[in-house]
Amino acid sequence: MYIKKITGTNAFVPYGAPVGPYRGRTAKDEGTLGGSGLIVKIETDTGLIGWGEGRRGRFETDPNTILAGDHVGDIEKTHDKLVQAGINMGAISGIEMALWDLIGKQADLPIYHL
Numbered sequence: 416m417y418i419k420k421i422t423g424t425n426a427f428v429p430y431g432a433p434v435g436p437y438r439g440r441t442a443k444d445e446g447t448l449g450g451s452g453l454i455v456k457i458e459t460d461t462g463l464i465g466w467g468e469g470r471r472g473r474f475e476t477d478p479n480t481i482l483a484g485d486h487v488g489d490i491e492k493t494h495d496k497l498v499q500a501g502i503n504m505g506a507i508s509g510i511e512m513a514l515w516d517l518i519g520k521q522a523d524l525p526i527y528h529l
Contacts, residue, residue, distance in 0.1 A: 455509035465517035469509025
């Protein structure tokens with residue numbers, strides 16, 4: 416099973432009262448009014464789709480030019496290629512999560528069994 420296409424979608428979830436403004440570990444005195452992330456979708460040559468979520472909302476470099484045609488099970492190689500391309504660790508985590516999702520779907524197992 417090989418990577419055909421990777422897309423990332425920015426997501427923002429506002430914190431309404433009584434949750435917001437939330438004062439988490441990264442917030443200053445004013446707190447935050449929502450959480451953001453990157454939803455990653457990986458499509459494969461077999462038609463399976465894997466989903467992941469990363470901490471940051473964008474790719475610095477298009478991951479398709481780096482990973483298209485690579486095997487989904489080669490996660491360490493994928494990680495190294497993304498780091499060398501300068502993609503942030505938050506976005507990399509979303510790609511890695513989507514790859515594990517694909518491996519679990521192909522094996523018909525939940526990820527925690529892999």
